[in-house]
Amino acid sequence: MNRDIFKEIHPGVQFFYFAMVILVSMMLPHPAVVGCSFVGALGYSLWLKGWKKVLRFQVFCMLPMTALVIVLNGAFSHYGVTSVYYLKTGAVTLEALAYGGVLAWMLWVSMAWFSTINQVMTMDRWVYLLGRCAPSLSLALSITLRFIPRCRRQHEKMREGRQSLGMGEEGTLRSRLRSGGKQLSMLLTWSLESGVEMADSMRARCYGLGRRSAYGKYSMGRQDWLVLFFMVFLAACCLWGFGMGFGSAHYDPSIRIAPVGRSGGSVITYVSWGLFCFLPAMMRSVQEVRWGRWERKFDAM
Numbered sequence: 210m211n212r213d214i215f216k217e218i219h220p221g222v223q224f225f226y227f228a229m230v231i232l233v234s235m236m237l238p239h240p241a242v243v244g245c246s247f248v249g250a251l252g253y254s255l256w257l258k259g260w261k262k263v264l265r266f267q268v269f270c271m272l273p274m275t276a277l278v279i280v281l282n283g284a285f286s287h288y289g290v291t292s293v294y295y296l297k298t299g300a301v302t303l304e305a306l307a308y309g310g311v312l313a314w315m316l317w318v319s320m321a322w323f324s325t326i327n328q329v330m331t332m333d334r335w336v337y338l339l340g341r342c343a344p345s346l347s348l349a350l351s352i353t354l355r356f357i358p359r360c361r362r363q364h365e366k367m368r369e370g371r372q373s374l375g376m377g378e379e380g381t382l383r384s385r386l387r388s389g390g391k392q393l394s395m396l397l398t399w400s401l402e403s404g405v406e407m408a409d410s411m412r413a414r415c416y417g418l419g420r421r422s423a424y425g426k427y428s429m430g431r432q433d434w435l436v437l438f439f440m441v442f443l444a445a446c447c448l449w450g451f452g453m454g455f456g457s458a459h460y461d462p463s464i465r466i467a468p469v470g471r472s473g474g475s476v477i478t479y480v481s482w483g484l485f486c487f488l489p490a491m492m493r494s495v496q497e498v499r500w501g502r503w504e505r506k507f508d509a510m
Contacts, residue, residue, distance in 0.1 A: 213256075214496050215489040219433040220334035222440070227326050229444050230486060234318045237451060238311045239458040241469045241479060243318055249486030250321035256493055257328045271320065275313035282309030288461040308460035325489075337427055352407070356400075363399055367392050436492075443485040450478025 215223070234246040254263050282305055284296060289304025332354045339347035376388065429437075450456065455475045459465045470476055484491075 213489075214432075214492045216329050218436055219427055219429050220330060220338050221429075222433055222437045223330055223334070224338060225437070226440055226485075226488070227322060227330070229440070231319055231322050233447065233451070233482075234322070235315055237456045237458070238308070238315065238460070239456045239466060240311065240314075242451075242456050242482065243311065243314050245479070245483045245486045247314065247318045247321065249483075249488075249490065250318055250325060252487065252490045253325055253493075254321055256490060257325060266324075271317050275310070275317060278313035278316070279306060279309040282306070282312065290462050304460045304462070304464055307464055311458075311460070329489075334427075359403070360396065360400065364392065364396055367395055440485070440488070443481045443488075446477055446481035447485060450474055450481070453478075455479070 283301045286305040287299045289302030291303035292300045294301050332351050336347050336351050455478045457467045
């Protein structure tokens with residue numbers, strides 16, 4: 210059963226969830242906060258895109274970027290009191306390396322959540338959310354989201370056409386660069402022509418002459434309200450706990466991280482945050498368990 214309840218709920222509820230989880234993950238450099246968010250994003254990404262695609266992205270893109278951020282922050286930021294080794298630029302401290310690792314991890318988490326947004330919130334959902342309050346932004350966003358996959362498909366057509374004519378990308382490095390440059394020139398020409406055609410089509414349909422109307426096929430149902438209420442409750446518990454200092458972390462001049470689980474407030478805060486981060490994966494898991502029960506009942510009949 211491939212149905213995902215989280216992908217079917219109201220776009221406003223989805224937007225609230227992603228805005229909350231990304232903002233908190235980017236603003237609080239506490240390892241426990243970032244770790245819960247990372248596991249939640251990674252687990253949901255595995256469900257949406259499969260482990261091969263996710264693993265390829267994490268290993269070949271995010272790991273080198275993480276190492277680069279740690280090295281650069283340690284080499285050029287000299288705050289902290291624990292020296293690890295010395296460079297010509299100054300001392301490399303443990304605090305700078307630790308903060309660089311947390312910064313890279315936060316960026317890693319943000320990229321993971323944004324990749325899930327592309328899978329969950331489709332173009333029509335963005336248009337529905339922004340169509341009334343920001344119609345120009347809604348139009349620009351919809352055109353951009355539509356333009357990227359069109360460019361990919363057009364590039365594949367160009368590459369296959371050149372290969373069928375015997376002008377593939379094999380050969381020396383110079384010939385491959387020349388072939389790539391020709392494909393890029395063709396793609397840019399196609400994109401400009403496509404933009405002109407789109408502008409002519411919009412002008413022919415009288416775009417901009419009057420106030421735009423907005424069509425929306427989404428409405429808040431009982432399930433959407435229940436999910437939104439649960440999200441707001443968990444978010445309120447998290448914000449209360451983080452406001453009380455349970456999510457504080459400082460790396461200058463020394464590493465000072467708020468302990469996890471030392472008090473009842475800390476336990477409530479991190480349990481709420483964990484449930485909030487794992488909510489999409491839990492909703493899908495519950496749906497699959499329910500569907501499995503229904504299948505067994507139908508098989509027994």
